[in-house]
Amino acid sequence: MNQEKIVMVGNGMAGVRSIEEILNVRPDHFHITIFGTEPYPNYNRIQLSKVLQGDTTISDITLNDWNWYEDHDIKLYSGETVVHINTKEQFVQTNKERSVSYDKLIIATGSLPFIIPVPGSDKEGVTAFRDIQDCEKMIDCSKVYKKAAVIGGGLLGLEAARGLLNLGMTVDVIHLTDCLMDRQLDETASKMLKKELEKQGMKFLMNKQTAEIIGGDRVEAIRFGDGEVIDADLVVMAAGIRPNTGLAKESGIEVNRGILVNDYMETSIPGVYAVGECAEHREVVYGLVAPLYEQGKAMAAHICSEQAPGYEGSVLSTQLKVSGVDVFSAGEIVEDEETKTIKMFDDWKGVYKKIIIRDGKMTGAVLFGDTSEGSKLLRLINKRANVEEYMGTEEAAESMVATMADSELVCGCNGVTKGTITEAIKKIGLTTFEEVKACTGASRSCGGCKSLVVDILAHTLGDEFEKEDQKEPVCGCTTLSRDDVVEAIREKGLTYTREVMNVLGWKTEDGCSKCRPALNYYLGMINPVEYEDEKESRFVNERMHANIQKDGTYSVVPRMYGGVTSADDLRKIADVADKYEVPLIKVTGGQRIDLFGVKKEDLPDVWADLGMPSGYAYGKTLRTVKTCVGESFCRFGTQDSIGMGIAMEKKFERIGTPHKVKMAVSACPRNCAESGIKDIGVVGVDGAWEIYVGGNGGTHLRAADLFCKVTTNEEVMEMIGAFLQYYREDAAYLERTSVWVERVGLDHIKEVLADKATRDALNARIAEALSVTKEPWKEVIESEKIRKELYETVRVTK
Amino acid sequence: MEKTNERIKVAVLDEMPEKIGRTVRIGSLEIALFKLADGNVRAIENRCPHKGGVLAEGIISGEHVFCPMHDWKICTTDGKVQSPDVGCVKTFAVKIEDGNVFILI
Numbered sequence: 001m002n003q004e005k006i007v008m009v010g011n012g013m014a015g016v017r018s019i020e021e022i023l024n025v026r027p028d029h030f031h032i033t034i035f036g037t038e039p040y041p042n043y044n045r046i047q048l049s050k051v052l053q054g055d056t057t058i059s060d061i062t063l064n065d066w067n068w069y070e071d072h073d074i075k076l077y078s079g080e081t082v083v084h085i086n087t088k089e090q091f092v093q094t095n096k097e098r099s100v101s102y103d104k105l106i107i108a109t110g111s112l113p114f115i116i117p118v119p120g121s122d123k124e125g126v127t128a129f130r131d132i133q134d135c136e137k138m139i140d141c142s143k144v145y146k147k148a149a150v151i152g153g154g155l156l157g158l159e160a161a162r163g164l165l166n167l168g169m170t171v172d173v174i175h176l177t178d179c180l181m182d183r184q185l186d187e188t189a190s191k192m193l194k195k196e197l198e199k200q201g202m203k204f205l206m207n208k209q210t211a212e213i214i215g216g217d218r219v220e221a222i223r224f225g226d227g228e229v230i231d232a233d234l235v236v237m238a239a240g241i242r243p244n245t246g247l248a249k250e251s252g253i254e255v256n257r258g259i260l261v262n263d264y265m266e267t268s269i270p271g272v273y274a275v276g277e278c279a280e281h282r283e284v285v286y287g288l289v290a291p292l293y294e295q296g297k298a299m300a301a302h303i304c305s306e307q308a309p310g311y312e313g314s315v316l317s318t319q320l321k322v323s324g325v326d327v328f329s330a331g332e333i334v335e336d337e338e339t340k341t342i343k344m345f346d347d348w349k350g351v352y353k354k355i356i357i358r359d360g361k362m363t364g365a366v367l368f369g370d371t372s373e374g375s376k377l378l379r380l381i382n383k384r385a386n387v388e389e390y391m392g393t394e395e396a397a398e399s400m401v402a403t404m405a406d407s408e409l410v411c412g413c414n415g416v417t418k419g420t421i422t423e424a425i426k427k428i429g430l431t432t433f434e435e436v437k438a439c440t441g442a443s444r445s446c447g448g449c450k451s452l453v454v455d456i457l458a459h460t461l462g463d464e465f466e467k468e469d470q471k472e473p474v475c476g477c478t479t480l481s482r483d484d485v486v487e488a489i490r491e492k493g494l495t496y497t498r499e500v501m502n503v504l505g506w507k508t509e510d511g512c513s514k515c516r517p518a519l520n521y522y523l524g525m526i527n528p529v530e531y532e533d534e535k536e537s538r539f540v541n542e543r544m545h546a547n548i549q550k551d552g553t554y555s556v557v558p559r560m561y562g563g564v565t566s567a568d569d570l571r572k573i574a575d576v577a578d579k580y581e582v583p584l585i586k587v588t589g590g591q592r593i594d595l596f597g598v599k600k601e602d603l604p605d606v607w608a609d610l611g612m613p614s615g616y617a618y619g620k621t622l623r624t625v626k627t628c629v630g631e632s633f634c635r636f637g638t639q640d641s642i643g644m645g646i647a648m649e650k651k652f653e654r655i656g657t658p659h660k661v662k663m664a665v666s667a668c669p670r671n672c673a674e675s676g677i678k679d680i681g682v683v684g685v686d687g688a689w690e691i692y693v694g695g696n697g698g699t700h701l702r703a704a705d706l707f708c709k710v711t712t713n714e715e716v717m718e719m720i721g722a723f724l725q726y727y728r729e730d731a732a733y734l735e736r737t738s739v740w741v742e743r744v745g746l747d748h749i750k751e752v753l754a755d756k757a758t759r760d761a762l763n764a765r766i767a768e769a770l771s772v773t774k775e776p777w778k779e780v781i782e783s784e785k786i787r788k789e790l791y792e793t794v795r796v797t798k
Numbered sequence: 799m800e801k802t803n804e805r806i807k808v809a810v811l812d813e814m815p816e817k818i819g820r821t822v823r824i825g826s827l828e829i830a831l832f833k834l835a836d837g838n839v840r841a842i843e844n845r846c847p848h849k850g851g852v853l854a855e856g857i858i859s860g861e862h863v864f865c866p867m868h869d870w871k872i873c874t875t876d877g878k879v880q881s882p883d884v885g886c887v888k889t890f891a892v893k894i895e896d897g898n899v900f901i902l903i
Contacts (some may be wrong), residue, residue: 156896374893396817457842507859507862508859509859510817510835510858511834511859511860512857512859512864512871513856513857513859513864513869513871516857516859517857535815535818535856536815536816536817536818536857536858539857539866540855540856540857540866543818543855543870544855548852548855548867550849550850550851550867551850552851552852552855600821616889637859788813789813789814789815789820790818791817792820793820793821793822793823794805794808794809794820794821795832796808796822796823796824797825
């Protein structure tokens with residue numbers, strides 16, 4: 001068969017997307033060859049910042065794997081660059097001396113990062129942030145070096161900066177003007193953004209022009225135009241991108257800023273197309289994904305000789321992918337004399353909204369803090385809707401969905417159209433947002449189109465759509481969320497896990513390893529006195545009261561209140577270690593001693609010999625209260641931190657919590673007990689105690705927030721008790737305080753706990769829950785039944 | 799030549815708690831023994847095919863056990879690892895007579 005030959009230069013998102021469109025229209029008509037300089041199949045470049053931030057991996061951002069090319073008979077030359085196009089005889093030549101002829105040529109070379117031409121910019125340790133290699137370079141660098149500088153406070157720069165913070169580096173962001181993301185945000189939003197990012201640990205140097213990169217072979221510092229110098233081990237250039245047009249220009253194709261194209265993405269040479277970031281359409285070069293997909297569609301139709309409307313340009317919109325910061329902007333962002341605006345500004349909650357209206361039509365918007373309206377606004381701005389349409393109610397949102405064409409793009413990140421979504425809903429019978437996300441990929445990347453996807457779901461399902469289903473379910477066994485389940489347990493007075501599952505219509509008969517421990521926790525939290533803990537619904541460590549190791553042995557950590565021990569206790573620990581041949585004795589990070597490698601059947605005897613209470617080093621409960629030595633010995637100590645720590649540990653030990661809770665008490669702001677990264681951290685200052693909450697020293701490193709400052713020890717106990725009980729009652733199972741505090745907001749927690757009567761009620765409830773806890777090791781030692789059921793191994797000699 | 803199965807008594811049915819595993823060691827072989835919610839007893843090799851986790855300590859739901867190490871879900875009846883993971887553990891026939899639990903090896 002005589003197939004037409006398509007050659008594509010570039011193997012990126014816009015190009016490959018166009019090929020997909022072509023294959024959709026005429027599956028077997030073309031013989032396709034693709035050249036890509038990078039040694040990877042097509043991946044989602046905009047997700048690189050998430051890779052850097054540690055939220056996903058490179059393999060997860062691959063859009064078309066090697067098999068896809070093979071399945072579609074596409075010849076892919078990766079790691080090979082086209083160096084010349086002969087537009088007369090219609091063939092391309094590569095750096096590996098390969099020549100391939102074409103009938104249709106697509107140039108999709110994307111853009112190149114702009115490296116500021118200052119002395120020293122070629123030094124080792126200076127990188128752009130554009131591809132997988134750059135990303136890997138930064139990750140490697142963070143393992144050795146500590147001080148990063150990012151040049152450019154735009155979208156890419158800030159995402160890179162956040163990633164570098166996550167990698168444990170300190171980060172200075174250098175920006176040319178006094179407003180971050182000044183091409184996408186107005187001054188108000190920009191200032192709010194700066195404040196929020198400073199809170200996350202970024203440092204900003206505004207109004208700074210980079211003059212020189214200083215160092216030997218490797219970068220050591222940066223000098224600015226004003227003479228100031230800062231140290232840096234890694235410099236990331238994120239000062240913008242330039243369309244990659246070199247090849248086109250040399251081959252005689254007309255180029256302005258980008259490769260000039262018409263509405264069908266045809267260049268000045270017949271049979272040669274350009275698409276994506278390298279193309280210039282009606283004097284605009286786009287650097288974002290969504291418009292590129294629209295271009296690809298228009299071009300594909302033309303290549304396949306289909307009658308279709310051409311590409312008419314796009315309204316630009318932006319969403320920043322930095323965790324904990326919600327920013328959105330679209331279209332016009334700055335008002336002038338002819339515009340009117342709708343503005344909402346809540347400095348307290350950190351929420352800002354501005355909509356720009358020109359001649360009664362919506363032309364732009366900026367959102368900060370709450371971007372749930374983003375995709376709706378974008379659609380309205382795209383069609384220059386009358387402002388009345390926006391002012392309407394929820395029905396307006398639905399009718400807007402109704403008027404969308406099937407071919408319209410809903411998810412710009414993953415290129416999912418309305419048609420794809422409605423078809424999946426109808427054909428596969430999807431009913432929830434999560435299902436649509438899993439099935440179509442819509443909203444899987446930045447999540448910005450979530451509300452639009454939910455609207456489409458509502459519109460497609462009509463009466464069958466149930467709003468309740470759209471919350472995050474406890475697990476795959478149910479569609480109910482944590483809040484639904486807790487409310488139902490309270491309202492219906494449910495008393496055991498099996499009953500909860502039956503009454504609430506679980507899909508599985510007996511739950512799973514996710515919901516069973518969660519339900520067991522919620523039931524116990526709601527009804528501490530009557531509820532009988534279900535051992536079989538506990539994760540192994542909490543059932544066995546020891547920490548399981550990879551070989552099936554356990555580790556044993558006795559309680560050591562406030563990290564204080566005695567010669568007697570140490571002797572006992574040493575004797576036990578000898579008697580049971582404990583292979584490893586280790587001091588823990590929580591100021592206690594861990595005996596590793598104890599056999600399951602030895603556990604009860606080990607505990608009996610120790611004669612000490614369980615340190616709960618395995619539980620979703622208070623672990624330890626770490627303390628510094630405090631005023632009794634330390635010359636800086638202002639308070640009795642040991643005494644306070646012991647009192648806290650004795651009061652709150654054994655209380656069940658949604659996740660583990662770590663505490664610390666330091667006697668001065670030097671914070672030797674690391675109170676700043678604990679769930680609850682107390683810091684003594686002269687004549688007072690500061691209480692910090694929501695800190696985390698683990699996977700998601702987070703500095704604790706100052707919750708309150710009190711003067712007496714009783715007040716410390718009162719505030720901790722109230723905070724802990726509110727966390728117990730409000731957080732989802734397995735949600736650490738760091739995540740919970742961020743989700744509900746510190747201000748909200750402060751507001752709730754500001755009321756003395758509320759605090760008293762919370763303290764009464766936690767006291768009730770504490771009153772029924774039992775020392776678990778003692779319970780095992782004293783019960784032959786438990787020992788037999790849980791700890792005995794049946795031995796049969798053959 | 800195949801030997802006839804040997805019957806080994808490992809437990810008394812009434813003494814087994816529901817949905818909590820028990821470790822049984824026969825020579826060098828380690829078996830996880832479970833009494834399911836429906837009263838049936840299952841015996842499988844006490845070793846997750848993933849990283850050797852002790853299955854006797856897993857959470858049991860219906861006829862499945864979740865490995866306590868990395869949450870692989872394994873069917874105690876046919877020994878099959880459930881998707882998205884793959885693999886299989888050895889299962890052993892169980893006989894109950896006069897309230898005694900036997901494993902056939």
